[in-house]
Structure formats: C-alpha cells, structure tokens
Amino acid sequence: MARVGVVGIGHSRFGIREDASLRELAFEAVRSCINDADVPLSDVQSMVVAIASDELSYALQPSAQVGDYIGFHPKPSFRAEAACASGSMAVRAGWMNIASGLADLVLVVGAEKMTEASTPDVTEVLGRAGDFLWEHPFGMTFPGYYAMIARAHMAKYGTTEEQLAAVAVKNHKYGALNPNAHMRKEITLEKAMSSFVVADPLKLFDCCLVSDGAAAILLASEAVAKKLRPDPVWLSGLGLGTGSLALAHREDLTSLEATVEAAGQAYRMAGIGPEDVDVAVVHDCFTIAEIVAYEDLGFCPRGEGGPLVEHGETCIGGRIPVNVDGGLKSKGHPVGATGVAMAVEIVKQLRGQAEEGRQVPQADVGLSHNVGGNGQHTAVHIFTRA
Amino acid sequence: MARVGVVGIGHSRFGIREDASLRELAFEAVRSCINDADVPLSDVQSMVVAIASDELSYALQPSAQVGDYIGFHPKPSFRAEAACASGSMAVRAGWMNIASGLADLVLVVGAEKMTEASTPDVTEVLGRAGDFLWEHPFGMTFPGYYAMIARAHMAKYGTTEEQLAAVAVKNHKYGALNPNAHMRKEITLEKAMSSFVVADPLKLFDCCLVSDGAAAILLASEAVAKKLRPDPVWLSGLGLGTGSLALAHREDLTSLEATVEAAGQAYRMAGIGPEDVDVAVVHDCFTIAEIVAYEDLGFCPRGEGGPLVEHGETCIGGRIPVNVDGGLKSKGHPVGATGVAMAVEIVKQLRGQAEEGRQVPQADVGLSHNVGGNGQHTAVHIFTRA
Amino acid sequence: MQFRDFSLLVRDTKVRGFAEGLERGELRASRCVGCGAVHFPPRSDCPTCWSGEFTWEPITGTGRLITYTLIKVPPRHFAPDLTQRAPFSTYVYAPTAVGLVEMEDGLRVMGWVCGVAAQNLHVGMALTPKPEVLDDGRATIVLKSEGC
C-alpha cells in the first residue's frame, strides 16, 4: 500500500482566543505548518478541513472561510466531520487523497471557535452529538453520557473517583509544560476531588476545557515526502470505527466498540500491536474516557485502566506515556482542531521536538485516538519514523 | 489510475416528507440501493455520508444517525460537507476510499430533512452558505446572491428574464415525468414570468424547492464491479474547485471560477471534452445558475447560455440535454442529497433506465455539476459506460 | 433554532405512534413484522430483514438500573433562566437523576429516576419505566421505584 508522510506541522495557541476568529485561527496554524514544511502554499494541491459545528461557526460550508482566508481557491477543498473526531476524519481523507493518486501534497486543517457562544449554548450543541431524539430529551448533556460510562465502569471494575482525578493531575502536569496549552497550570489531587459536580460522578476537573484553536499538517506521497525532508514521519496505520447512536444500545457500557474496531484496523494496517507504541495521545474529553481508552487500545487488560494511571504507568518513564501534551483536559479541546492537533503532537514527539520535561525518549511509534460524541465515531492513527 | 464503478443506485421520493425523519429517508434510499446492487449490506466495507446542515439536523455528527439506523456500525463512516455540494463531496470521498485501496465496496449516502424548519429559518441557514460576516449582514439571502449574478449576466450579455423562465419551464416539463420529483407539474412561461419576486430579478419560479429526501450509490473497485454486474457505470472523471467566500471578490460576476476549475480537472481526468457529453445534470438552484453552468462547463460560448435554453438546445433532441430529471427546480433540492441524487440520475440515464419521455437516447457519457453556496465549492463528475 | 419537544420530534416520522402511546400512558417498543425483532427506542425500518412493517407493543414490568448520573449543569433547553420555552420535560426534574434500566427481555430504557434519594441510587436496583404527563401537558419517561 502507498506510503503517506507528514512533512509539516502547525498549531495555534489554544485557549479563549478573543483576539482571533475562526478563519484567523486557521491562518495561524497554516502559516506555522507551511513554515515548518518550508514549502510554498502554491505547491499544495488539495485541502481537507475539519470543523465540527456549522452552528458554532454561524456558517454552512465553514471550510470556505478557511480556504478563502488562506487564499487557497480555486484548488480542491472540502470539509470532513464526525463531531469531536472531525480532525481525524480530515487526516484520513487527506491520506486517501494522496494514496488514491489524486494529489501528492495535501493540507489538512482543523479549527473551531467555541468561546463566542455561551456555556449553555455550547452544552446544548455538544449534547446533540449523542442521540438527540431518544436520549438528549432527558436533560442528557455531553458530560452526562460520560458520567453514565464512568458509573458503569466503577460498578463493574471498582474504578474510583481518585483514579479519575489522577488522569486530570497527570494531564495538567504535562499541559503546564506545553506553550500551546489552554490551561498551563498544575493541579493537585485534592483540588480535583473537591471541584464541583457537573454530572455525578464527574466533577469540573474531570471535564476538558472549551477552547478556541486550530492545527494543520501537510501530507505528502512517499516520493515527495522524501524529497522535502530527511525525517518525514509516516502515517502507517488508519482505523475508523463507529458505535451505536444511543448509549443504551452499547452491549458493554464500559468500552467503546468504535475504539476497539478502529484500533484493530490501525494495528493490522501498521503491522504492530499495542506493546509497540512508544507514545500516545488519547481522547480525554473526560477523565473516564482516557481510562476506557487505555483498555480499548490494549494498553492494559479490561478493568485495569484505573490502576494504570494511579501507578504512574502513563507518565513519561512509565509503561506507555499518554497525553504528555496535556490532553484535551489541559491543552484544550477546540473540537474540529483536536484530531489534527493530535497528529501534530505525535509528529513532534517522533521528531524529538517536544518541550523539555514532556519529550518521550526514543519515541519511534506513536498513536492518536480521537472520539466523536460518546463513541459514535472513533479514529485511531499510527505514526512511525521508519 | 484505478477505475471505480457504480454498482447500485437508490433514491427516495423527494418532497415535503412529513412521514419520514432524516434517518428514515436515508434508510429508504439505502434499501433501494442495496436492492438495485443485489449485494448484502454486510459486504459493504465503508460509508461516506453527506448532510449539509448540523443545525437543520439538530445534531452534531448527523452521519451517526444514518449509520446507526441502517445498522452499519462498527464499520467506518464519516461525513463530507460543502453545503449544497455535500453529496458530491461524499461521492468524491467514496471514490478516494476505493482508489486508495482502503476498501473495495463503499456506500455513499446523501440526505437532508429541511421542511421541519420554518421558511425564514431555512432562508437564514442557507444564507450563511455565503459570506456570513461581510455580506450576509446586508439582508443577503441565498436567492439574493444569485440575483446579483443574474443582474450582472443580464447587464453584460443581455440575458433576459424570459430566458431564465425558459429554464424553469424545461425543468418542470421533465420533472413531471419523474416519479421521485417533488413537484410533478408542468408550468407555462406566463406563469413563471408572473410569479412574485423573491430577490429581483429572480421570481418564485426561478428558485428551486425546499425539499426532504435522500439518495445513495454503491461504489466498487474495478475487479469487484465487474464481478457484481455486467453493466457498471464508471466514475471516470472527478473535479473539485473552490471560489472566494465573498461574491464581491469574484473577478467575473457572471461565471463561477470553481466550476471552470472543476470542469477542467474532470475533463482532463476522463480524457474527454464538453462536446463528448451526452447528458448532464447541473446545479439549477436558481434558473440563472443553470445558464451560467452551460457557459462554465463549455456547453456553449460565454453569454450564449440564455439563447441555448431559449432555443431548446438543452432539451432531449437538442445539442445537450440538461436536467431531464427535473433538476433541483422541480425534482427538489434536499441539499445533502442532491449531489448523490445527481449521480443516481446519470447512472440511470447511462443504463437506459430513465422513465419514458425523459430518457436520453444512446447516452454513453454523463456529467454532474454540483455547487456549494454561491460558488465557494463546485464538483464536476463524469460517468462513462465504457 | 430552539430545541423542540420530544413529541414533536417523533410526530413527523414513521414512529409517530410512539408519541401517541406516550400520551395514553403507554411506553411502546416496535416489533418487526418481517423477523420479529423488538426495538426500543422504536424503529420503523429493520436493518436485519429490511422490512418497513412494524407493530407496537407495550413495555411493561420492572427493570434493573445499569447506570445513572445526576446532571448538575443542565443544557440550555433545561436552564430556566435562559429560555422562556420549557420543552418536553421542565427543569423541575433537574438535577434529579437520569438512569438507564435494562428490562428482562434485554430492552433498555432511559428516563428520569423518581422517588429515590441520590445517595440511595445503585447499579442493580429495581425500577419501573412509565410514561408521565407533566403539569405543562407534555409527556416524558420516568423510572419509578416501588411506592413512587
């Protein structure tokens, strides 16, 4: 199968970006990506844009805002979407664009402007990522769905609220070292445990931030990638799985079928297993989601996700470092940007360019895991140096 | 380059479908597609879904509603979007999915449920397909943009309101023969000319209908397509172009740069020219759009689009039959479904399966043209029998 | 655009019979005429046998709570100060618990938990799903404890 390499990465600062609109955020990421790749934008043949919400963007075809503002027209561009996993859909479509032979240099951009809307509005829009017809009418919010997953995990495996909080403490520790992170400050277990309840058992510090931001990567065919730089990182495994719309229909409420499916596809395609992964970014929209991801990705046996983080095994130096960029939890979660930002982080780690204190030593194989809604879509991507 | 064939087509009835929700409409199209292909859905490996508006769907990741309802999970699926051209983005992504080697049997579904919202709400949402920041605040609506294009075309080429009306009369004539059409009734030139003004010079009968509906096609790799049926239609040319977000930035207001770009790509890839096209469906969201499409696609010289339709050259028997399914004008325009429905129609024509009175004789080469917004995105696809 | 109420949402579709059932105090699943599969939430098209014919049957009896949460930060459509229009269920139920019960035949029903103090909720407890018409005349689904 065709090889596709990453030859450029760009990332805006995540946060409450009152200084920048959706298109201006995207420009910021594209400029840094083009600079990193050292390729003029005029050489790029095609683009895929991820933006999760029309409504938050006040626009149909929000990708046109990005294409217009970076001056990309009349070249091909379209939007890929799967809620919070939109960024990974764009990465996947970018890969297909090249592997199909349609283009050999493709820009992938993810962006979201979320903080203009009020918190109840954002809660409303994100809540619709679940089953808006049969579950949303019960006051179900986005945290509510994950709260139900957490409650089921606690009942089945004895997972504790302290273990959930340990995810937050770890991710804030690394986020504090990431200049692009939304909230660059460490938190204590006590602080996390005593924060107010959003949807029991999830507390404020179990929930990711609502952020503005953008990220971009430049993908190239094998021949072009090798010409452009000595160290392309290869996008070697792609997996995409889906799950039932209603949480009620999940056979096992403590696992995301979509992740298991996506991980299986990606490992097979890359010819590796979970034990080969040196560094991972997983979708910690809520702390419980990171624990479930450990298990679904095969980083530990079922039910042992809580102890894994509690014992520091997902810190640098542990068995498998996870979310050493701060994760969605502390780096922030501008939904459309997230999947692309995950690719940026893994490439950074594999190039050895992460900031001091959060670089995983000798990282040759990286994995990203990106979930849409409460498991309706999951993408798993594997990146390798060789 | 890899060949991709169409091995199944499905189409719901378009109209004010109070009897069916978004997911139920999609099911209707998928069922008819699977029946047409005579392949179990369990053999299909991947899916791409086109839905234009999150907001009209009351959902983030609206594609999950379709995947869940047809029972597709845990298999891969994502949404492709470019407003009214979303359907063609899904067709393009489906092609890439196969040509890249990721899958060899891919379902492409387009759907939209529009008539639940009020007319001012739909007008509002569609108006945001243009430049919502710098042009929408001037009361600009979707018809307003095309009215400005019409006014410029009239000033430059002497195009008349009667010529615009002739497009409507032709499309209603053929739509009356299409059992899936929203409005199956012929209209007279007098009726079209005397209808009320929506955005001067565009009158009610210059505007397409707001409809509910869905369409689906099944794509296959060359080897699988040949195994499945003796008469696959090949998707031989793909073009995707983009244009400025603001109408103000178009160098020539009487042409869509995105169409010119997309047509050039598609003709090159298929190795044909406009003179080789036997039947076409073009994006007649407004009558002026069909006239501009004639010129941008090379069916006639610049400025001669008005006379072309006036002289019956785009009827069956004329130089190039266009929109003999009724077009968006009379068949209806459930935005996400439209691009996929266009593919369905061209395959039907190339198979010789169109209803009596609207089958183009000896159609070997067909073309679809699908515009997002007022020219921010355009896809041109070429289908061939050989 | 505003959130619309539950009954309205299903009224426009082939499962509108569900809304009619709710109003009559009946919680209904749909059964596929083609293959006999029973679905809740109800469906009107079968992805197994592709039939589009379904009949209605009531969901009765008691189920077991398999998970739950207490929503403390409600979405906009339940936030009383932020919208004048209270859809479907009014905010009086928030922050009451929302639960998911599994019936004996395996069907699962989501609803508001009624008559159990938050600290007494536990996975495995018996609850009975019932439709309930609220004082604003709109229907919802409630999971009732014994004696509630």
Place this chain on the structure above:
Amino acid sequence: MQFRDFSLLVRDTKVRGFAEGLERGELRASRCVGCGAVHFPPRSDCPTCWSGEFTWEPITGTGRLITYTLIKVPPRHFAPDLTQRAPFSTYVYAPTAVGLVEMEDGLRVMGWVCGVAAQNLHVGMALTPKPEVLDDGRATIVLKSEGC
C-alpha cells in the same frame, strides 16, 4: 442561536479596528505592511506575503454599481415579526436594494442602496459607500446616490 450584529462579529477578531472605524463614520480597508496589498473586506493576515501586520486606511470617493438586487423575502434576522431582536441593520432597509460598488482602485463594497427608486437602479451608476449609524445605535454600510 441568534444572528449577531455586525459590530459584535468583528469585535472578537484581529479586524476589530474596522468596527471602531464604522462607529466613527469611517469605512476602512486594511493595508498589508509586508507587501502593500489593500483589502476590503479587511483582512489581518496576508495570503501573499504571510505578514500579520496591517494598517487601516479609509475608503473614500465614489464607485460604480456593478450589480444589485432587491431582497423581497428577507432572512429571519430581518423579518420583524419573527424575532424581537433586530440585529445590525433593522428591517427598515428591506426591501430596499442591496448593491455592490467597485471603487476606482478596484475595491468592492457591498451595502444598502440609499436614495434611488428601484426602477432607476442600473449597472454603472455612481454611488458613494458610507457608514451610517441607524436609530437603534448600530452601524451599517450605505451606498449613497448624489444628494442623498
């Protein structure tokens, strides 16, 4: 979600200086410090030289109408009976014409046409774009005929 007014839309971005200009009666384009390109609608990032530094300059003088329309069916945010909140420009301007003028330097400005009867509008006529503060205190852009 409601449509927000124009000034608010640009206030959150790097082109917020445009809104400030409007309120002072000045219609502003932006000029790229890197390559000198002038943009309207204004930009704050240059896709030619990738500079992010821009200065403001007023758009003055008279342009030619290159196209126009009369919006007879307004979108929701201009439909007075359908929303209590009148954003940016109030409906008093609908169904007045909306036009696009091209200035001598090639910049194009969209705005409400003022002081010309519908039947007297024609492509090529001279109009002067000006900001105008309406009686609700919000600013808009108006294309004025001589003497208006």
